[in-house]
Amino acid sequence: MRISALAAILAVALASVPAAAQNAAPAAPAATPADEDFTPSHLKAASRVIAAVKGDINFDEILPGVAAQTRNIFTRTNPALTREIEDTTTEVAIEMVPRRVQLSKTLELIWARRFSEEELNALAVFFEGPLGKKYIETFPVVGMLSVGASNEWEQGIAADMVAETRKRLREQGHAL
Known part of the structure; x- marks a missing residue:
């Protein structure tokens, strides 16, 4: 029982590790610079955009x-240890906040x-402005x-395609 609980905890912990999942996005068209190639001002511009678009708001719930x-x-x-489990889990979670x-x-x-840093600064200016805020909102x-519109369109086009295909196959003498 303890092994399966430990395995589940490890699975939860690994599932919440963002770096590998977030970096698995499609590669940029140009060569990707090494992490150390970014200037502090470039990273600050990225941080501004993230803050402006509230790009990390849901991650605070992880x-x-x-x-x-x-x-x-x-x-x-281990229901008999509920209080100890709650206290210990809270303690560990607080230690992990940093x-x-x-x-x-x-x-x-x-x-x-x-x-680029310039693009990020332009994005930040846009998203911090009234139109950008409206866009985010x-x-x-x-x-x-x-x-919803694309789902509705898909259902309509699917029904029309089935009907038209059925009609043409019947015109060709096929019984469906």
Whole structure:
């Protein structure tokens, strides 16, 4: 039982490691510079864009989520230790808070690898301005509506394609 709980905790911990997953994005068309090739001002520009677009807002929930999952894993297998498990998990989670900086640095590198410092500064100016703020504010709704519209279009086109294909096959003398 302890081995399976430990395996589950490791799986949760590994699933929350962002660097490999975030860096697995498609390569930029140009050669990607080494991480140490970025100037502090380039990384600061990336940080400005991330802050402006609230690009890391949901990541603040990772650590509390992993702590809750860890508590649940141990509590399910050891309900008599619920209080000790909660206290220990909270203590460990608090000790891990400083590691959040690693994720922020990784996000900065992701942006810096794909945009020059000048591009990042221009993006930051845009997203910090009124139009950029409106874009950030409305994009989730526009995005959902766009996905809904594309799903509706797909269903319509699929129904039309089936109907037209069926009609033409019948015209060719095929019984369907």
